[in-house]
Amino acid sequence: MPVEPSANFPFNNEVFVETPYLANLTERVMMYLKSGFPVHLSGPSGTGKTSLALNIARKLGRPVTLIHGNEDFMITDLVGGNVGYRRKKVIDNFIHNVYSVTESLQQQWLDGRITTACRNGHTLIYDEFTRSRPEVNNILLSILEERTLSLPGFGDGGEDLKVHPEFKAVFTSNPEEYAGIYKAQIALSDRLITIGLENFDIETETAITSAKSGLDAARAEKIVRLVRAFRDSCGQPVVASIRTSIKIARVVSVNGLPMGKDEPAFRQVCADVLHSLVPGPARHGQEKLAGLIGEIIAGIFN
Numbered sequence: 001m002p003v004e005p006s007a008n009f010p011f012n013n014e015v016f017v018e019t020p021y022l023a024n025l026t027e028r029v030m031m032y033l034k035s036g037f038p039v040h041l042s043g044p045s046g047t048g049k050t051s052l053a054l055n056i057a058r059k060l061g062r063p064v065t066l067i068h069g070n071e072d073f074m075i076t077d078l079v080g081g082n083v084g085y086r087r088k089k090v091i092d093n094f095i096h097n098v099y100s101v102t103e104s105l106q107q108q109w110l111d112g113r114i115t116t117a118c119r120n121g122h123t124l125i126y127d128e129f130t131r132s133r134p135e136v137n138n139i140l141l142s143i144l145e146e147r148t149l150s151l152p153g154f155g156d157g158g159e160d161l162k163v164h165p166e167f168k169a170v171f172t173s174n175p176e177e178y179a180g181i182y183k184a185q186i187a188l189s190d191r192l193i194t195i196g197l198e199n200f201d202i203e204t205e206t207a208i209t210s211a212k213s214g215l216d217a218a219r220a221e222k223i224v225r226l227v228r229a230f231r232d233s234c235g236q237p238v239v240a241s242i243r244t245s246i247k248i249a250r251v252v253s254v255n256g257l258p259m260g261k262d263e264p265a266f267r268q269v270c271a272d273v274l275h276s277l278v279p280g281p282a283r284h285g286q287e288k289l290a291g292l293i294g295e296i297i298a299g300i301f302n
């Protein structure tokens with residue numbers, strides 16, 4: 001079934017492809033968000049978590065705050081802080097021979113991104129949130145549960161901010177990423193509804209690959225099947241995702257390469273892209289991999 005690109009993402013104006021599979025997933029996430037629960041999309045790199053989160057935010061129709069997790073984040077980066085003082089000077093010379101001056105200093109507060117989102121009812125997308133340190137993410141606990149955000153440094157007296165009723169949050173994370181991530185603290189995970197995203201169905205991957213490369217659906221499907229076959233048979237865990245299929249399809253499309261088992265340029269592109277998924281030391285088996293890729297191509301284009 002041909003699938004029409006449905007709408008543009010916020011931020012990057014890219015087209016979002018919605019298939020029945022993705023529509024079902026989107027509906028579930030919307031249902032949890034509407035019931036007041038933040039949702040966590042967890043899955044390997046390139047499975048479409050961020051794209052899905054952006055599309056959900058677009059559907060919610062509220063302004064979007066997008067944050068990318070970062071281990072250098074400090075609490076003040078998310079919440080905000082005092083950035084200086086405001087000086088107020090009142091000169092009273094109402095009676096010409098009386099001259100009175102009153103001066104005061106007031107702390108100047110600047111909201112951080114999460115505070116802005118809570119105050120104004122944005123949809124917060126916290127992409128790869130496990131890249132930030134758990135103690136920084138702790139500020140989310142009261143936002144998500146009690147719907148308040150305590151800002152002790154706000155102005156001179158502090159503020160207990162009531163979170164806007166339209167505030168909603170979608171988190172993404174990649175559990176397989178081996179470097180630079182922290183384990184999400186149980187208290188935070190416990191507040192989220194986690195949906196594990198594996199690779200989408202073949203129809204969805206084909207529709208996305210076709211939309212993002214300009215290749216027709218029949219050729220896009222062959223590339224998707226090739227990438228899937230490589231993932232299943234290369235004998236080690238590799239991140240062969242929609243992103244991989246898009247790479248091959250876009251090179252084929254942009255350069256007008258013919259596809260087939262006897263097309264050396266096409267075989268070379270597949271070999272280059274698929275080899276680069278295999279981690280360093282295992283590349284010693286280059287010849288074996290090249291043989292495997294050749295067999296997969298022959299099977300698909302027989």
Ligand SMILES: Nc1ncnc2c1ncn2[C@@H]1O[C@H](COP(=O)(O)OP(=O)(O)OP(=O)(O)O)[C@@H](O)[C@H]1O
Nearest residue numbers: 015016017045046047048049050051174208242243
């Ligand atoms: N439904 C979709 N419509 C259009 N393009 C999509 C869709 N889903 C994924 N993509 C494309 O697939 C690629 C990977 O998607 P995305 O970046 O959302 O994955 P991810 O799981 O967030 O990856 P990472 O964990 O590496 O950040 C991107 O090029 C994205 O534009």
